[in-house]
Amino acid sequence: MAITIAKAKSARGLLKQVQELSGVDVSKCYQCKKCTSGCPVSSLAKCPPSEMMRRLHLDMGEELLHSDILWMCVSCETCSARCPMGIDVAAVMDALRKLAVQRGAARPEGNVPLFNRAFLKTVEVFGRTYDMAMIAGYKLGSGKLLADTEKFPIMLKKRKIALLPPHGADRRTVRRIFKKTKHVAPPPSGVKNKAGQ
Numbered sequence: 001m002a003i004t005i006a007k008a009k010s011a012r013g014l015l016k017q018v019q020e021l022s023g024v025d026v027s028k029c030y031q032c033k034k035c036t037s038g039c040p041v042s043s044l045a046k047c048p049p050s051e052m053m054r055r056l057h058l059d060m061g062e063e064l065l066h067s068d069i070l071w072m073c074v075s076c077e078t079c080s081a082r083c084p085m086g087i088d089v090a091a092v093m094d095a096l097r098k099l100a101v102q103r104g105a106a107r108p109e110g111n112v113p114l115f116n117r118a119f120l121k122t123v124e125v126f127g128r129t130y131d132m133a134m135i136a137g138y139k140l141g142s143g144k145l146l147a148d149t150e151k152f153p154i155m156l157k158k159r160k161i162a163l164l165p166p167h168g169a170d171r172r173t174v175r176r177i178f179k180k181t182k183h184v185a186p187p188p189s190g191v192k193n194k195a196g197q
């Protein structure tokens with residue numbers, strides 16, 4: 001029996017744009033799902049990486065720009081490293097995120113944008129990520145001052161958190177990069193922290 005797959009409404013040639021932005025040939029994907037099986041957030045996402053690749057191949061644009069995995073993805077690049085076809089799936093994620101923001105389709109949930117800003121701010125100020133400053137920025141913005149405090153001594157003991165700022169970073173160069181690129185990726189609209197920023 002023949003199976004018909006209906007082509008969904010395309011977001012103005014999204015497939016073409018993603019391929020141009022990422023340099024990835026999506027048609028090379030043969031759905032082995034190795035990317036999904038290694039992805040640390042795939043079990044939480046409604047549309048895991050392999051499914052995203054399939055939907056992208058079918059040019060189901062509108063849906064993809066609203067995919068939850070775009071804002072759950074931690075850019076670990078495991079998917080790219082595991083792909084037997086050498087497809088840079090993480091670059092596809094980046095391209096989709098960029099297009100979602102540009103088209104106003106970005107809808108990250110909860111405090112994800114706030115966390116993102118707290119992380120980037122510490123990199124901008126210290127030249128590298130600085131856990132204590134990032135945690136302070138996130139907690140002040142979210143108002144969740146006491147959440148997860150019981151984990152702090154454990155993480156400290158296991159040296160997962162550095163108390164002192166990072167050394168050796170070229171702060172001036174990093175700040176210059178931030179200054180030059182700030183206009184390229186504005187923070188997603190529509191989500192504000194408690195301070196209304």
Ligand code: SF4
Binds near residue numbers: 076079
């Ligand atoms: S880069 Fe994103 S999509 Fe790829 S494995 Fe990591 S979290 Fe999953």
Ligand code: SF4
Binds near residue numbers: 035053083084089
């Ligand atoms: S690992 Fe590569 S080939 Fe396999 S499903 Fe993922 S993108 Fe496609």
